[in-house]
Amino acid sequence: MHSFGYRANALLTFGLTILALMCAIASFSDNFNFPSPSAEIQIVRFNGFKKKPHGNDECAQVSLIMNITADLQSLFTWNTKQLFIFVAAEYETPQNSLNQVSLWDAIIPAKEHAKFWIQTKNKYRFVDQGSNLQGKDFNLTLHWHVMPKTGKMFADKLVMSGFRIPEEHR
Amino acid sequence: MGWIGDTVDSVKSIQIRQLLTQAVSLGMIVTSALIIWKALMCITGSESPVVVVLSGSMEPGFKRGDILFLHMSKDPIRTGEIVVFNVDGREIPIVHRVIKVHERQDTGEVDVLTKGDNNYGDDRLLYAQGQLWLQRHHIMGRAVGFLPYVGWVTIIMTEKPIIKYILIGALGLLVITSKD
Numbered sequence: 001m002h003s004f005g006y007r008a009n010a011l012l013t014f015g016l017t018i019l020a021l022m023c024a025i026a027s028f029s030d031n032f033n034f035p036s037p038s039a040e041i042q043i044v045r046f047n048g049f050k051k052k053p054h055g056n057d058e059c060a061q062v063s064l065i066m067n068i069t070a071d072l073q074s075l076f077t078w079n080t081k082q083l084f085i086f087v088a089a090e091y092e093t094p095q096n097s098l099n100q101v102s103l104w105d106a107i108i109p110a111k112e113h114a115k116f117w118i119q120t121k122n123k124y125r126f127v128d129q130g131s132n133l134q135g136k137d138f139n140l141t142l143h144w145h146v147m148p149k150t151g152k153m154f155a156d157k158l159v160m161s162g163f164r165i166p167e168e169h170r
Numbered sequence: 171m172g173w174i175g176d177t178v179d180s181v182k183s184i185q186i187r188q189l190l191t192q193a194v195s196l197g198m199i200v201t202s203a204l205i206i207w208k209a210l211m212c213i214t215g216s217e218s219p220v221v222v223v224l225s226g227s228m229e230p231g232f233k234r235g236d237i238l239f240l241h242m243s244k245d246p247i248r249t250g251e252i253v254v255f256n257v258d259g260r261e262i263p264i265v266h267r268v269i270k271v272h273e274r275q276d277t278g279e280v281d282v283l284t285k286g287d288n289n290y291g292d293d294r295l296l297y298a299q300g301q302l303w304l305q306r307h308h309i310m311g312r313a314v315g316f317l318p319y320v321g322w323v324t325i326i327m328t329e330k331p332i333i334k335y336i337l338i339g340a341l342g343l344l345v346i347t348s349k350d
Binding site for chain 2: 005023027081082084086088093094095096097098099100101102105107109124129143145147148149150151152153155157
């Protein structure tokens with residue numbers, strides 16, 4: 001009854017149960033954080049279109065420079081490992097009811113870096129699936145995905161609307 | 171000589187009963203594990219509710235050996251979600267983030283492009299020859315939960331089978347030798 005095997009087994013089971021419980025509690029505690037993030041994106045300028053045939057997407061890709069200001073510090077809790085943020089352009093075309101194209105992303109490893117200002121080009125190609133984007137209205141959305149140390153992952157976004165790609169080639 | 175036969179008989183009967191109870195309890199453990207797995211499959215709607223991260227392509231978010239819990243709901247796929255997908259001709263599913271979504275006006279079908287957070291380029295090189303987009307049927311689930319390190323158990327066992335056999339052997343020995 002009190003052999004080494006039994007004791008080792010009991011200890012292991014107990015330890016694992018406590019660990020699992022602590023993970024569950026840590027993840028659950030995230031629910032009590034009510035963040036109030038703020039962000040603003042401005043497009044400084046469009047650098048025109050580049051014609052670049054690539055497989056099926058034989059259409060112009062847009063190049064732009066944007067200003068991103070954000071304060072995401074309130075998203076951090078003690079169970080937050082990092083924040084993955086990205087800016088996506090969202091628009092509608094005759095072919096597609098929704099298009100989401102990621103333009104820029106970043107990983108915020110700590111709370112100290114969560115309040116920032118950056119001026120950047122689009123990191124990924126802003127190109128549609130088939131149609132040309134000249135004169136297109138679109139939204140810019142800042143998404144954030146909270147990656148926890150353990151447990152449930154959270155995600156949310158801020159939508160900024162009223163952007164327009166200029167009509168003419170440069 | 172009679173008493174020897176008696177003792178042999180008694181030993182034999184005890185052994186058989188013990189063996190039976192042990193076989194039954196082992197069966198209970200195996201079946202309950204199976205029940206839990208199948209129940210998870212039903213609840214999450216994903217054919218593999220738990221996956222182990224095998225590569226470093228999502229670092230520093232997910233490291234090798236971390237565990238992801240998947241969920242497959244009817245909700246449409248959107249950018250930023252971490253999905254697990256299968257590519258034709260590749261056996262091992264890949265865990266990467268969605269960076270582009272194009273949803274059809276008429277059919278509602280989606281074209282999805284993924285990328286690993288730690289990779290420089292998108293995943294078109296990983297897809298099948300000539301494949302530009304992932305469709306709904308490639309995607310096995312989206313990651314909703316995360317547990318660090320636990321997946322190392324399975325990684326070690328698949329990469330060093332000797333350890334697996336030693337472990338199974340030790341456990342079997344424990345079951346056989348243990349007395350209530």
